[in-house]
Amino acid sequence: MSPHLPILREVFGYDAFRGPQQDIIDHVAAGGDALVLMPTGGGKSLCYQIPAIARARNGLGVTIVVSPLIALMHDQVGALHEAGVEAAFLNSTLSSEEAFDTERRLMRGEITLLYAAPERVTTAKFLGQLESLRERGLLSLFAIDEAHCVSQWGHDFRPEYRGLAVLHERFAHVPRVALTATADALTRADIVERLQLQDARQFVSSFDRPNIRYAIVEKKDATTQLLRFIEREHTDEAGVVYCQSRKRVEEVAEQLVQAGIRALPYHAGLAPELRQKHQNAFLREDGVVMVATIAFGMGIDKPDVRFVAHLDMPKNIEGYYQETGRAGRDGLASDAWMAYGLQDVVNQRRMIDESPAAEEFKQVMRGKLDALLALAEATDCRRARLLGYFGETYSGQQDSGGGIYMPYCGNCDNCLNPPEVWDGTDAARKLLSTVYRCQQASRSGFGAAHTMDIVRGKLTDKVRQRGHDQLSTFGVGADYSEQQLRAVLRQLIALGALNVRSEDGFNTLELTDGSRPVLRGEQSVLLRESVTAEKTSRSKSKGRTAPTVAAANLGQEAMVRFIHLKAWRAEVAREHNLPAYVIFHDATLAAIAEAAPQSLADLQGISGIGTKKLEAYGEQVLQVCRAS
Ligand code: ADP
Ligand code: ZN
Numbered sequence: 053m054s055p056h057l058p059i060l061r062e063v064f065g066y067d068a069f070r071g072p073q074q075d076i077i078d079h080v081a082a083g084g085d086a087l088v089l090m091p092t093g094g095g096k097s098l099c100y101q102i103p104a105i106a107r108a109r110n111g112l113g114v115t116i117v118v119s120p121l122i123a124l125m126h127d128q129v130g131a132l133h134e135a136g137v138e139a140a141f142l143n144s145t146l147s148s149e150e151a152f153d154t155e156r157r158l159m160r161g162e163i164t165l166l167y168a169a170p171e172r173v174t175t176a177k178f179l180g181q182l183e184s185l186r187e188r189g190l191l192s193l194f195a196i197d198e199a200h201c202v203s204q205w206g207h208d209f210r211p212e213y214r215g216l217a218v219l220h221e222r223f224a225h226v227p228r229v230a231l232t233a234t235a236d237a238l239t240r241a242d243i244v245e246r247l248q249l250q251d252a253r254q255f256v257s258s259f260d261r262p263n264i265r266y267a268i269v270e271k272k273d274a275t276t277q278l279l280r281f282i283e284r285e286h287t288d289e290a291g292v293v294y295c296q297s298r299k300r301v302e303e304v305a306e307q308l309v310q311a312g313i314r315a316l317p318y319h320a321g322l323a324p325e326l327r328q329k330h331q332n333a334f335l336r337e338d339g340v341v342m343v344a345t346i347a348f349g350m351g352i353d354k355p356d357v358r359f360v361a362h363l364d365m366p367k368n369i370e371g372y373y374q375e376t377g378r379a380g381r382d383g384l385a386s387d388a389w390m391a392y393g394l395q396d397v398v399n400q401r402r403m404i405d406e407s408p409a410a411e412e413f414k415q416v417m418r419g420k421l422d423a424l425l426a427l428a429e430a431t432d433c434r435r436a437r438l439l440g441y442f443g444e445t446y447s448g449q450q451d452s453g454g455g456i457y458m459p460y461c462g463n464c465d466n467c468l469n470p471p472e473v474w475d476g477t478d479a480a481r482k483l484l485s486t487v488y489r490c491q492q493a494s495r496s497g498f499g500a501a502h503t504m505d506i507v508r509g510k511l512t513d514k515v516r517q518r519g520h521d522q523l524s525t526f527g528v529g530a531d532y533s534e535q536q537l538r539a540v541l542r543q544l545i546a547l548g549a550l551n552v553r554s555e556d557g558f559n560t561l562e563l564t565d566g567s568r569p570v571l572r573g574e575q576s577v578l579l580r581e582s583v584t585a586e587k588t589s590r591s592k593s594k595g596r597t598a599p600t601v602a603a604a605n606l607g608q609e610a611m612v613r614f615i616h617l618k619a620w621r622a623e624v625a626r627e628h629n630l631p632a633y634v635i636f637h638d639a640t641l642a643a644i645a646e647a648a649p650q651s652l653a654d655l656q657g658i659s660g661i662g663t664k665k666l667e668a669y670g671e672q673v674l675q676v677c678r679a680s
Contacts, residue, residue: 054078059102063135065640065662070095076255080193080229081106085252087199087244088231091259092377096231097353100195101165103229105137108164113190116182117167119197120210121351123328125167127335128353131634132165136664141167142178155181161190170201174215179222191226194219196247198350199230200370203242205416208350213246220248228252233377234370236442238416259373259442263380264388266434267465268427270539271393274363275307281361281389282313288339289358289600294346294375296364296399304363305343318344335631349375355382355633358600361389365396367403368420369427369441382639385600392428394500394542398552398559401545405553425546431471431580435461472581476540479532480570480577482507483540484550486525487561488571494518497553497560504537539579544570547577602638606645613680614645620676624669635669636660649677 054074060066069077073095080086081103090096104115119125125141132139140154140163157163159181172178185191202213219228230247232239244250269277278293293308295301298319308315314337316330334340335354342348346366360379366372372390380386404417427437436446436459450460460467486506490498505512506520509527520526529537541561544550549566552559569575603614618632618641625632636644640660649655652670661670 056081056102056106059105060098062663063102063105063137064098065658065660065665067659071257072255073098076229077102077106079253079255080227083227085227085249086229087240087249087252087254088229089240089255090231090233090257091261092233092374093261093381093383094233094257096197096233099231100193100197100229101132101137104165104193104195107192108138111189112192113161113185113188114158114163115165115193115195116173116191117165117195117197118170118173118216119167119351120169120201120208120213121198122169123331124351124353127631127634128351129165129167130628130630134628134630134634134665134668135662137165138163139165139167142172143167143169159184161185161188170210170212170216174212174218179218182223186223186226191223194223194226194228196228196230198232199243199247200232200234200239202246203239204413205236205239205242217246217248233374236370239370259439259444260435260446261377261380262461262463263383264376264386265463265465266376266388266438268390268392268434269465271391271396274391274393275304277391278304278361278363278389279308279311279313281387282308282341282359285387286359290334290339290354290356291341291359291361292349292357292375292378293341293343293361293363294366295343296345298345300363301343301345308341308343313341314339315341315343318342318348320345320347336625346371346375349378352378353381354378354631355637356384356602357381357386358384359387359389361387361391363391365390365392365400365424365428367400367417367424369424369438370420372424372427373438373442382602382637384602390428394538394545397425397542397545398500401552402559422546422548429543429546429580431466431473431578433459433461433467434464435459435467473578474581475576476536476543476579477570477573477576479507479529479537479540480544480549481573482525482529483537483544484563484567484571486523487550487563489523489525490518490520491562493520493523497562499559500538500541500561503561504534504541507537508532508534536579540577543577543579549575549577602642603645606642609680610642610645610648613648613677614642616676616680617641617645617673620672624672636665644673644677649674 056077060069071094076086076088076099088096088099100115122143122145125143129139129141142151142154158166182191196216201208201210203209230243230249293304295304298321301317301319305315305317316333318327318330334342357379360376366375376388379388400421404414423441427434430437439446446459448459448461449457452458483503486503502514505515506523506526507529509530511521515521545552547566548564549570551562551564553562570577603611606614621632621635621641624635637660640658643658647654647658652666655661655666655670655673
């Protein structure tokens with residue numbers, strides 16, 4: 053038995069370690085360095101919290117937790133207090149007296165976990181304080197959370213993280229654990245180098261999130277599609293909707309509100325107080341939909357986010373996976389839904405082209421974008437592709453006929469509802485040769501809409517003016533719909549067989565080296581037939597396996613208790629100024645409601661009730677249950 057199991061049970065009230073937690077905790081508590089790669093929701097926090105508690109109990113002093121998220125430190129520390137752990141934070145939201153008081157407790161060795169942002173940790177003053185703690189044997193461990201922030205290949209680069217190498221230089225004998233949910237090989241190598249973790253043991257977990265259902269739909273009218281998705285699957289449930297720009301965020305939030313959904317905007321353009329207010333509402337109230345730019349979400353540990361929707365395509369798979377990973381931390385069924393269209397491809401390419409970054413950097417970014425495009429265009433299991441991107445082979449398979457085994461997860465759109473595939477090779481050749489002929493004839497490039505008009509034989513003013521009705525490809529694809537051609541163009545761009553060039557605000561198409569094999573008919577282009585909404589929805593209800601709410605299986609009496617317990621919890625949370633789930637998770641309340649406890653002993657074994665919570669809330673919980 054791990055010597056740390058008693059801490060898990062007593063402090064956090066959980067039965068057993070999850071996945072690799074035990075190995076990591078044993079290693080770090082014994083003073084080893086570690087790099088921990090675990091998907092969002094995998095349980096990273098305990099990987100440094102339990103070693104911190106164990107080491108503090110052995111008289112080794114404080115663990116410094118480096119976290120970029122000042123706005124969340126209050127709740128993180130509050131959650132530890134609820135569990136009876138001596139935790140504190142130092143940041144700019146504290147008054148000078150509060151900060152002074154915390155520093156005094158720190159220097160006396162009274163704090164087990166101290167949270168601070170990297171810019172504070174690396175100041176001369178703070179490093180001096182650490183030095184003094186170390187001299188007295190009271191500097192136990194460094195935990196570097198969100199470690200991918202150190203890498204410019206990650207999607208949340210924070211220059212302040214670079215300064216953290218100083219911890220190793222000045223405190224070589226103090227163990228360090230770095231944790232992240234971003235794990236592509238490039239970022240991982242960069243973290244090791246930047247933080248000088250060459251000798252650290254690496255713990256890489258499976259990145260699979262089996263309770264999340266992935267779906268990527270073709271974008272038509274994105275907001276309407278989103279509304280239907282929410283109404284069909286997630287009425288009154290908490291979710292996050294990601295949009296590219298601040299303006300889009302405002303528009304979409306407004307439209308959702310008009311449709312009767314409790315939606316709030318979040319982006320870097322809002323005043324800090326308003327941002328914090330919206331974040332608190334999302335964390336503290338039930339069923340809020342946050343419409344946000346990617347400025348929102350890091351470190352948000354709300355367990356019952358039931359869906360994450362992307363109305364615009366992210367930059368790469370790391371970003372997509374991290375953002376979608378914020379759904380379903382409680383392990384219950386959740387959705388990752390994205391609407392994706394030609395314009396997304398064009399926009400993302402343009403942003404890379406127009407960025408002032410070095411060419412080498414742009415090349416890496418293009419490669420990453422291509423991988424995401426391939427995921428969006430895929431006709432096979434999305435989960436297998438996602439995991440493949442992180443270097444993991446998905447083991448689930450199914451005979452797809454004739455003894456050919458294909459990856460199959462049973463919980464993504466392509467597995468649940470295999471798309472009809474049509475051969476777009478002929479349409480692709482017609483589009484590519486039109487791009488070629490236009491360029492020949494007019495010595496300049498043209499955009500997607502004009503190219504499709506020529507192929508479909510539409511006599512627009514522009515076509516006439518340019519004389520493009522004289523091209524040999526004019527009207528050769530009259531039997532294709534615009535939607536079909538659009539899909540082919542998207543696929544060609546995703547394949548790298550066509551490039552989008554932007555100049556003076558105009559996007560023009562141009563051929564690439566990759567165009568040739570398609571033009572010659574050596575490479576075929578297979579496309580997904582667009583799926584209609586009803587089709588997806590039918591398969592959704594059919595395919596749902598896990599319940600989406602913790603209380604789904606409660607009988608009538610237990611449900612009454614559950615409702616009363618929730619009301620009680622809301623009151624306690626308000627008094628403590630903390631999110632309700634910090635007091636007890638829904639799953640814990642549901643288990644209590646089910647157990648109909650008569651005594652404190654009945655409460656003891658329930659997952660999520662540690663010693664401190666039993667002591668603080670046990671009697672109240674029993675009273676609520678008796679009165680229900
Ligand atoms: P991460 O930081 O990796 O995204 P968290 O540390 O927030 O994930 O953990 C996700 C959720 O899982 C939290 O609600 C946490 O309380 C819960 N959890 C973590 N480890 C265990 C465990 N061993 N048993 C039960 N629940 C756990
Ligand atoms: Zn699948």
